[in-house]
Amino acid sequence: MSLHLTPLPAARFDEWRAASRQRLIDGNRRSGRRPGADAVGHVEHTFDELFPEGVATSTAWVASIVDAADGELGTLLLALNGQKLVLLDLVFETTSTDAQRDDLLHGILQIARDRGATQIAMPLFPQDTAARAFVEGRGFEVASIQMVLEPLPVREVAGHVDVRPMTAERFPRFVAASEEGFAHDLAESGRYTPEEAAAESHRQMLAELPDGLDTEGQELFTATVAGTEVGILWFGMRRRDGRPQAFILDIEVAAKQRRKGYGRELMHAAERAARRLGAESIGLHVFGFNEGAVELYEQLGYRRTEESLLRDL
Known part of the structure; x- marks a missing residue:
């Protein structure tokens, strides 16, 4: 050598x-x-x-x-x-x-x-x-990707999904499912053992939502079509170079409702809600193995700002 x-x-x-x-x-x-x-x-x-x-x-x-x-x-x-x-x-x-x-x-x-x-x-x-x-x-494999959409586009799209603020009754089920799902993804990415992933997911949930649904700066929504819930959306309002940014913390389409275009509509809804709250950009994190989500985000105009790579010994 x-x-x-x-x-x-x-x-x-x-x-x-x-x-x-x-x-x-x-x-x-x-x-x-x-x-x-x-x-x-x-x-x-x-x-x-x-x-x-x-x-x-x-x-x-x-x-x-x-x-x-x-x-x-x-x-x-x-x-x-x-x-x-x-x-x-x-x-x-x-x-x-x-x-x-x-x-x-x-x-x-x-x-x-x-x-x-x-x-x-x-x-x-x-x-x-x-x-x-x-x-x-x-x-080396891509474990996760940071992405941003800036500036926020104005889209003329017809929406079929009704996106409304999450209710107090729905919130406990959301917390349990979101925490479990994030722990699974952390472990799947190779960054944590299953035990470490569960602890880290719980820690982040408490840090982001210390006051539950009433936590200032956190926006949680449920999405329905004809009265049937099809997904959830959660983003937090942050600052990026001194300007307001919405950062997507969780977005999920119900398992039985996938491949119907609802994920794209939820992302459009995030843009509308973020703009209404004064955000000038939207940021998000996506795991590298979630290739379908990465493809959707890039189609919507999100660009990669940083990748985290891992290599096992």
């Missing part, structure tokens, strides 16, 4: 940190994942958490990517999060070859094994061609 990873000298850490910080800010802004000041706040918080002891922090590593023949090719940032080794920043100063990328993966896998990790995770912006060349064909 001609390529190896060597710890970045402490004397270079501050210079690397400034450059990496700016790369991640620029990446967030260019992709639309976190525009404007949102990108700065997120990246600064990330670095504060990653390096509480500066270069001496034991759970995050910065390495030089060195080729025996070509010298230093670039740098990478790795961080241990539970049993995941996360590749947060990868930069090649020169174009890398397939052989060099294979060697790089071998080096990262060895670091992961040495630290007891069972997976390698990597966030990826759509425009990051060098990082995408590294993951392609090397066992």
